[in-house]
Amino acid sequence: MAEFGFNEQHQSEVINYMRFARSKRVLRLKTIDSCFEELKDSRLVEETFTVDEVREMLDGLQVVVRGEVEMELINTAHTNVLLLRQLFSQAEKFYLRLQSDISELENRELLEQVAEFEKTDFKTTDKIHQETNKPKLAPLNEGGVSELLNKEIARLQEENNKLKTRLRTLESQAMSALDERTRAERALKDLQKVQGEQQFADQSQEINCLEDTVAALKEDYERSLNANAVSHKDLQENLISSKHELLRVQEQLTLAEKELDRKFQQTAAYRNMKEILTKKNEQIKDIRKRLQRYEPNE
Numbered sequence: 001m002a003e004f005g006f007n008e009q010h011q012s013e014v015i016n017y018m019r020f021a022r023s024k025r026v027l028r029l030k031t032i033d034s035c036f037e038e039l040k041d042s043r044l045v046e047e048t049f050t051v052d053e054v055r056e057m058l059d060g061l062q063v064v065v066r067g068e069v070e071m072e073l074i075n076t077a078h079t080n081v082l083l084l085r086q087l088f089s090q091a092e093k094f095y096l097r098l099q100s101d102i103s104e105l106e107n108r109e110l111l112e113q114v115a116e117f118e119k120t121d122f123k124t125t126d127k128i129h130q131e132t133n134k135p136k137l138a139p140l141n142e143g144g145v146s147e148l149l150n151k152e153i154a155r156l157q158e159e160n161n162k163l164k165t166r167l168r169t170l171e172s173q174a175m176s177a178l179d180e181r182t183r184a185e186r187a188l189k190d191l192q193k194v195q196g197e198q199q200f201a202d203q204s205q206e207i208n209c210l211e212d213t214v215a216a217l218k219e220d221y222e223r224s225l226n227a228n229a230v231s232h233k234d235l236q237e238n239l240i241s242s243k244h245e246l247l248r249v250q251e252q253l254t255l256a257e258k259e260l261d262r263k264f265q266q267t268a269a270y271r272n273m274k275e276i277l278t279k280k281n282e283q284i285k286d287i288r289k290r291l292q293r294y295e296p297n298e
Contacts, residue, residue: 017083018118021076028072035064167294174287181280188273195264199257206253210246217242 006014043057091098104110221239264270 021079022118024072024075024079028068032065032068035061035068163294167291170287170290170294174284174291177280177283177287181277181284184273184276184280188277191269191273199260203253203257206249210249214242214246 039057039061049057088098217239221236
């Protein structure tokens, strides 16, 4: 390792990492070998096979081997990132900024030196430390493809259970929102009914007063007509004026009724009730969209 300019401490760290990488590589190769052995034991039980059967077995084996190799490449890349993270973290403690040259990763001469080191010095060092070294990493999938499938099935089942629990929670929230909306609508109707009854009572009282006034005017008119025929014309004009006044008062009553309705719509109770209904409608729409997202066919 002298060609790389490492001191004894760094050389030891490189050896430990190469030992770790080699153990992972050996483990993955054993897994690939187990895939072939499993194919031999489970499928190669007959003496003759058709071309389609051979193609099917090879395609299946290709998928499994490709998955194993891809998993190992991804895991190697992630492991290297973690290693760089450790180095960068230590460098940042001393306010250092490390730089890397990606092109040197494909330097054939350096790669050959690393390979030569692994074949010679590394093997010698590995033999010396073989018995005193830490236990080897336990394989992740000694059971082969079946254990990986079982783990994936268990993970999917757990995720499915979480989705079902989430769906039940959303359904409960939707039912609660519908109940709150129904109660709010019922309260608004009751409020409008009470307000309408009060308004009707006020209008009836005003009409009764106007009717009493008209009746009194008629009575005065008739009495005056009998008492003095001369004032008949004046009384008739007064009656016409009274009718006009009645029409004017009725018009004012209509305007007052509209103004009362407008003021009622501007009351805090009406606005709060309308705001509650608007919020509940938005919540119901949102919950329906979320329910359609989880169960779009229902």
